[in-house]
Amino acid sequence: MTSDESTESALDESTPGRGPLVVAGVVGLALLVALVSLFVGRNVQPSAPTTTLPTTLYPLGTPSVAEPSGYAPPSASALPGYTLSYVTDFTGSQLPTGWTAFAGVPGGDPGGQFGPHHVFVSGGDLLLATYRDSSYRGRWVTGGLCQCGISHVYGAYFVRSRLTGPGPNEVQLLWPANDHWPPEIDFNETPTSIGTSATVHWSVANHIQQWFSPHTNMLAWHTWGVIWSAHQIIYTLDGHEWGFIASTAEIPKVPMRLDLEQRTMCTTHLQCPQYPTDMQVDWVAEYQPVG
DSSP, X not given: OOHHHHOOOTTOTTSOSOOOSOSTTTHHHHHHHHHHHGGGTTXXXXXXXXXTOSOOSSXXXXXXXXXXXXXXXXXXXXXXXXXXXXXXXXXXXXXXXXXXEXXXXXXXXXXXXXXXXXXXXXXXXXXXXXXXXXXXXXXXXXXXXXXXXXXXXXXXXXXXXXXXXXXSEEEEEEEETTOOOOOEEEEEEESSSSOEEEEEXXXXXXXXXXXXXXXXXXXXXXXXXXXXXXSOEEEEEXXXXXXXXXXXXXXXXXXXXXXXXXXXXXXXXXXXXXSOEEEEEEEEEEEEEOO
């Protein structure tokens, strides 16, 4: 992939979204092969406990019957050594300030299509909706957005979400604020309803390091997290660590922002839905290290 092909900009409708999964036409396929291999036992990591367990080491959320997911955002002191820097519960009917929906063809995915009206807030949730859209001649169109107004070097991000069905690639990630890729940190990426992966991309050659959680029910609510520091990356699921990166050479050291995306690859018969499906997000909470 050339630098132009991998560039992402939420404000450039011709090439919005990330370009991480296809590098010289093979990275997307390589990731799919890796995800398929997780079901036959290669590099499989044990799945993390569910939200029914009471004791957690990392933020899960605060139990609340008023929340769609049953958990409200975590407290300001939920992550020792960090302070809460941002939280949104997606109330009302508009995207919060600082968030921008994507439009146009995703970078690195010429067969895909982002539609800004496929991203909306309703019933206390942010929804990214994949469905056949008559405005695009009945093609499958997906939702994607970025927290374009906020970026940091290091921090912790937690997203409470679920899927309503399989089909499109669904991903929660950190993307470089200057749109110069790599690096990239995917902390929840899955083409199915029964498993997910976490991947860090680094170096101009796009080296990757992946972890898998193959038995997680993606149709249930979960709190996904990534704690990114100069010395390690910790992936969390429902308050428990399920993967980590300890090599400083692999850890991004540039300002990055939070992106939430769906993608389809129907033209290549990869990650193509059979019926409409959503990514539902109850809340997002972010922390910055103290000192």
